Amino acid sequence: MDGHSTTEPNAQVKVIFDTPEADLQLPESKRTLLVPSDIRRYGLSRILNSESMLETGAIPFDFLIDGSFLRTSLDDYLKANGLPHETTLHLQYVRSLIPPTYEASF
């Protein structure tokens, strides 16, 4: 792990998904989820693509929180912004413009 994380194992964050893309809307009952708080963009993409969610297979997604792209884990995002784990995060997902092979570098 990243070493400086003091978060308890199994920590979760509540997220609400939303998207501007008309063809990728989720039904309301699937928009709110509890996710492991050490999750990053790749894990979130996998969740959205999964059979229980959008069933889209392997579309790489990018996630916007408060207008900027998520480039860290949710844990680190919370820490960097001084937010407690009690916070509900609003995640806006969009099709990633970065080719999937780029994934390995972050």
Added chain:
Amino acid sequence: HTHLDDEAQKELRDFHEALDLWTTFQTRTHSLALSLASQLRLILTPSQATKLSGAYKTGKRLRIRSIISYIASDFKRDKIWMRRAIPTKRTYQIMVCVDDSMSMLNNGAGALALESLVMMTRSLTMLEAGQIGVLGFGEKTFVAHSLGDPGFSSHDAGARVLQQFTFKQEQTNMCELLRTTISHFSEARLRNSASSGSEDLWQLALILSDGMVGKSERETLRPLLREALEQRIMCVFIMMDNAKGSGSSVLDLKEVEFVKGRDGESTVKLVKYLDSFPFPYFLVVHDLEDLPGALAGLLRSWFSEVTR
């Protein structure tokens, strides 16, 4: 310096604001409080002893076992009836535990919890059910109103309780709440038996919360809940959820697990949050109007189970 931090004056809501809030809630929920009181009166006051017993010349029901000797004795042994014994007086200690953590600010859970708190404490005060205490919990559990304090007949007492709930605690430590509740109740039981002897004491914890409990904590809670049960403390979890139909209701909430398969590949699994919720007795309240009926129903079935 941790103890200094602890004692550092907890940020309080303005007293006049709290007083206004209490008055508004009390007025608005008056009829609900009455309805809860009248339903609870039937449940909490044993109107009859739980069992028929004894051998009497007159009574409520025939004692079948005595019939043969009654006939054999030429109808002389005529104590063939059973009666209900005099009901034991029950006393109650009721702890209302209110979640003071930040997550309560989502979906208006905090406001609903405070309004429920006012409605319930008013109702229990009208009933004169027994001692009422209020605990707040989050990162730290605190006593907002102790069991020994006078009830909630004055607005001032209520306002001083409301003042202490600001929903700024950054964690929800439900295990600490359970431990504190158990220890408060065991002290209170000792005090009660010293003062009133043989009365039948029932201890009830009513937890008002959005129900968001960390994953590892849900496991740690189970042994504590068993302990509470062994101490004859009944815990009712009242989940504040006025987000029904909006997609963020706890009824729809799922949690994500990455499950490693035999091939080492992990797959995404969605599990219903409530399926792993550790409290055996819980209610989901979408609207304050639902609370009296739902709470009474749950307590009724619980009492009929334990006094059977």
